[in-house]
């Protein structure tokens with residue numbers, strides 16, 4: 001697909017309408033919006049696939065919502081969604097289809113890329129993963145010395161790490177507890193050293209997860225892992241029992257010494273940050289078992305179907321995406337906080353950082369024109385209630401507007417006394433406090449001395465969404481991830497950018513390769529950098 005000419009975002013009628021609408025809303029407090037519309041808290045909600053979204057505590061009116069929906073329509077959201085789902089090459093700068101949705105399509109679906117239905121191959125890999133995962137889980141797969149595999153170490157970085165770590169942590173409750181999982185990503189040797197410090201190579205399996213199998217960090221860690229294993233196991237043949245590869249590059253896998261029979265493949269139409277449900281999820285499948293993994297995929301698929309078919313006004317990912325566009329463009333919001341009130345989702349914000357920021361951190365449109373608006377919000381967050389005792393102060397009383405997504409579950413996976421009621425009381429209280437705040441009159445009425453009143457006033461009018469779900473299951477995790485994937489897609493469509501490339505990571509990689517040679521050179525290298533870089537290199541060389 002080549003870039004299609006669309007009306008520039010800021011020339012679209014709905015954009016202009018939104019700009020005018022924002023001026024009216026800026027002077028309105030959410031207190032007023034709720035007082036004048038008693039049904040608002042029930043009306044501005046949406047239920048999809050078991051996820052309940054309360055978006056009533058946003059600085060929007062019905063007019064705003066109408067205009068945001070019109071903006072999505074004018075941006076061609078529905079057509080672009082179909083283009084993605086049907087395998088058009090919407091990643092135009094890499095000339096690739098974007099088909100993570102095919103990874104969770106049911107067996108009987110047909111999705112054609114370059115004249116071939118990709119669904120059978122997806123299921124073939126899933127079946128192979130299941131066979132392997134079962135062998136590890138049951139103990140049938142033995143290490144080189146005949147011992148059972150007890151430890152699984154995933155080596156990967158970026159999209160080949162963040163999804164697997166997040167999913168493992170999120171679904172730990174469902175994991176096989178006699179297996180230990182570790183994740184090594186950083187080229188900092190400490191990451192590897194600490195990950196294996198208490199492991200026995202005879203009982204340890206490495207999953208080398210790399211789409212390209214050329215990523216410097218991952219290959220360095222994989223070679224170090226190989227040396228670590230062989231130092232104890234001695235024999236090169238041990239590699240076959242202790243290393244498997246997850247990659248699209250069979251040639252490089254074979255070169256590393258991994259039997260390609262122990263390779264789990266995927267395809268160039270799966271972007272790294274969209275790959276946790278491909279073979280990259282092998283660690284997840286070993287942890288939770290093929291059945292649970294299948295349920296996670298079914299969850300993803302359910303949200304895919306919802307996004308593809310629901311009208312925009314009832315479309316949860318589209319609404320979430322549009323609300324972020326609203327605050328980014330018209331309220332100068334720079335960040336979006338994601339605050340899960342669920343300890344198992346502690347890595348979810350980190351996962352979303354890559355998904356959202358690598359996807360939408362772009363400064364040119366599909367046509368290559370520099371944008372005259374903001375793109376990609378900065379996503380960040382920590383699990384509640386911990387964040388409340390650290391950075392929430394700035395959200396409540398600081399000078400910046402930070403829209404928040406709260407994620408909470410009605411049932412706890414670890415019900416303990418009053419813990420869960422307390423946890424949920426905090427989510428609801430935070431959303432309420434952010435929206436409605438506390439006026440000077442209220443503070444005074446509590447007997448606060450006049451000089452202290454301004455310090456204790458909560459302005460309120462801070463927007464948030466609450467996503468409330470019954471219980472964290474593998475299917476729900478799939479739905480939540482797909483929810484954000486499609487919210488990010490919606491934003492990218494409105495912003496008219498390529499959400500699926502990542503050229504921004506290239507320059508640093510190239511420079512690092514050059515500098516590495518200079519750091520390791522025995523002879524005094526001829527440095528042709530700026531004075532700061534030259535000084536840093538020299539300081540390191542003389543100190544190391």
Ligand code: G6Q
Nearest residue numbers: 158159160210211212215272273
């Ligand atoms: C994600 C990016 C990037 C990628 C890593 C690892 O969308 O492409 O984070 O996942 O650079 O790449 P490999 O899997 O090829 O090692």
